[in-house]
Amino acid sequence: MADARKDLDALPKAELHLHVEGTLEPELAFELAERNGVDLPYASVEELRRQYDFEDLSSFLELYYATTAVLRGSADFEALTSAYLDRAAAQGLRHVDLFFDPQAHTVRGVPLTAVVEGVRAGLDAAREERGITSTLIMCFLRDRPVAEALELVDAAVAQPGLVDGVGLDSAEVGHPPGLFEEVFARARAAGLHVVAHAGEEAGPEYVREALDVLGVERVDHGIQCLRDPALVERLVRERMPLTVCPFSNVRLRVVGELADHPVLRMLEAGLVVTVNSDDPAYFGGYVGDNFRGLREALGLTDAQAETLARHAVDASFAGPGRRRELHAEINAWAAG
Numbered sequence: 001m002a003d004a005r006k007d008l009d010a011l012p013k014a015e016l017h018l019h020v021e022g023t024l025e026p027e028l029a030f031e032l033a034e035r036n037g038v039d040l041p042y043a044s045v046e047e048l049r050r051q052y053d054f055e056d057l058s059s060f061l062e063l064y065y066a067t068t069a070v071l072r073g074s075a076d077f078e079a080l081t082s083a084y085l086d087r088a089a090a091q092g093l094r095h096v097d098l099f100f101d102p103q104a105h106t107v108r109g110v111p112l113t114a115v116v117e118g119v120r121a122g123l124d125a126a127r128e129e130r131g132i133t134s135t136l137i138m139c140f141l142r143d144r145p146v147a148e149a150l151e152l153v154d155a156a157v158a159q160p161g162l163v164d165g166v167g168l169d170s171a172e173v174g175h176p177p178g179l180f181e182e183v184f185a186r187a188r189a190a191g192l193h194v195v196a197h198a199g200e201e202a203g204p205e206y207v208r209e210a211l212d213v214l215g216v217e218r219v220d221h222g223i224q225c226l227r228d229p230a231l232v233e234r235l236v237r238e239r240m241p242l243t244v245c246p247f248s249n250v251r252l253r254v255v256g257e258l259a260d261h262p263v264l265r266m267l268e269a270g271l272v273v274t275v276n277s278d279d280p281a282y283f284g285g286y287v288g289d290n291f292r293g294l295r296e297a298l299g300l301t302d303a304q305a306e307t308l309a310r311h312a313v314d315a316s317f318a319g320p321g322r323r324r325e326l327h328a329e330i331n332a333w334a335a336g
């Protein structure tokens with residue numbers, strides 16, 4: 001294939017759309033279930049994996065929330081985070097802005113501090129041992145009461161350093177971004193980064209609302225913007241990053257198959273697209289797998305891969321010095 005020769009796993013990558021709960025591989029789920037005395041309603045790893053045939057976002061979320069039941073204490077969250085970082089490091093991960101869903105755990109009686117302590121321990125170890133940098137983004141479940149999100153954002157604001165930013169995820173249709181205006185206003189006022197899922201299954205109007213009402217710095221997914229040329233023009237003009245997740249879109253039937261995925265057309269249209277894995281344990285691969293999938297299905301060139309990697313660095317919440325280092329690492333890959 002023309003201009004596609006380099007090792008994509010060696011391309012230094014920043015991942016900007018990664019739910020740590022979505023990295024729970026069936027093997028670890030069973031291990032934690034046993035450790036914590038949690039009964040998983042599946043006989044084996046294979047039987048659990050066989051459930052990974054989703055009709056849409058909601059059918060995925062049902063299983064995703066159910067399997068989080070095995071995560072109980074901070075050691076479980078540390079093991080989960082470290083397992084993700086091991087796998088992603090082998091595919092070139094150098095920085096991650098990592099999402100977690102506190103309400104998926106607090107509703108089961110797991111304290112927020114246990115979740116954050118465990119995830120941070122995994123992130124800190126990866127920084128020391130591998131030089132992988134990170135930020136932590138707390139996502140609100142948009143299909144739960146706004147009052148819960150307000151409580152969480154107030155807790156985050158009261159503990160500076162607990163998290164670096166906030167996001168919005170879960171079942172999208174019927175739960176527009178505007179409902180969370182006050183939550184995001186409080187986060188922004190406290191200097192937290194702000195992102196939101198919008199335009200994954202719901203239409204371009206959700207993307208506009210995320211921009212205009214929530215003031216987001218990036219749009220997670222955002223691919224439904226393609227239904228609105230004026231919105232695409234605006235996103236290009238404003239250089240608004242979109243964290244696109246190709247494998248996820250195929251598995252959740254937002255896109256027919258990978259060969260139909262619009263990510264490279266979006267890139268050519270001038271959109272600041274990035275490639276991410278979303279929930280890699282459920283969707284068939286990690287960030288490097290997504291890049292390699294795009295090469296196989298769409299003929300992603302080395303030059304396009306480099307551009308995608310640079311977009312992710314520029315759109316990341318890594319500091320300016322770290323972003324410069326990451327660009328230098330990409331320069332070395334491109335020159336190699």
Ligand SMILES: Nc1ncnc2[nH]cnc12
Nearest residue numbers: 019169170171197278279
């Ligand atoms: N792709 C996705 N969309 C919305 N919420 C999610 N939570 C985990 N993955 C998600």
Ligand SMILES: [Zn+2]
Nearest residue numbers: 017019169278
């Ligand atoms: Zn997501």
